[in-house]
Amino acid sequence: MTEKGGGAPVARTVLQQCLQARLQVKPADELSEAEFVQIDRGMVIYICFFKGATDDILPKMVSTLLNLRLCETDSGKLASVLELPGSVLIVPQATLGGKAKGRGMQYHNNINKEDGLRLYDAFVSLCEKELMAASGGNKAEVTVKHGTYGNRQVLKIDTNGPYTHLMEF
Numbered sequence: 498m499t500e501k502g503g504g505a506p507v508a509r510t511v512l513q514q515c516l517q518a519r520l521q522v523k524p525a526d527e528l529s530e531a532e533f534v535q536i537d538r539g540m541v542i543y544i545c546f547f548k549g550a551t552d553d554i555l556p557k558m559v560s561t562l563l564n565l566r567l568c569e570t571d572s573g574k575l576a577s578v579l580e581l582p583g584s585v586l587i588v589p590q591a592t593l594g595g596k597a598k599g600r601g602m603q604y605h606n607n608i609n610k611e612d613g614l615r616l617y618d619a620f621v622s623l624c625e626k627e628l629m630a631a632s633g634g635n636k637a638e639v640t641v642k643h644g645t646y647g648n649r650q651v652l653k654i655d656t657n658g659p660y661t662h663l664m665e666f
Contacts, residue, residue: 506665507550508558509593511543513654513661514568518586520644521651534642539583540568541654542624545593546608546616555616558666559623563631565664569657578639579631585624587643588652589617614646 518541523532542562566575568583578585591613595602608616625641632639644650 508666513541518654536584543590584640589646
């Protein structure tokens with residue numbers, strides 16, 4: 498599922514089902530304690546945009562990712578986060594765009610920071626709309642939480658199996 502003219506992907510995501518996930522969105526400093534966001538059952542989406550990515554790809558990405566049946570139900574069947582209903586934690590992950598060069602990594606194919614932030618914010622917003630629509634507006638059951646674009650963040654995740662998937666768009 499690639500969208501750019503030459504067949505190269507414009508975005509890469511890694512999906513991980515979770516029972517609970519907690520992400521530090523602001524480190525502690527002299528004036529304040531660290532800040533975290535947390536979700537319960539649902540899915541963590543790590544996301545990286547490449548050069549050439551535009552808003553056009555976002556609706557397809559959101560629909561595909563939120564409708565994939567990757568979450569295990571109590572009966573053992575697989576369901577999407579929209580069907581559970583479950584929550585989503587979105588983690589910006591520029592390192593997904595890395596390519597090995599010698600013994601180091603290079604990120605020349607990643608989108609510039611300003612465009613990446615704009616696409617990331619739009620992606621988060623679309624995910625929120627889809628999840629709220631699927632839950633009938635019941636915010637108590639589902640949430641979309643997200644990390645801070647451009648910052649290093651600390652993630653703690655509890656899963657019922659490393660059921661991890663790579664998706665490119």
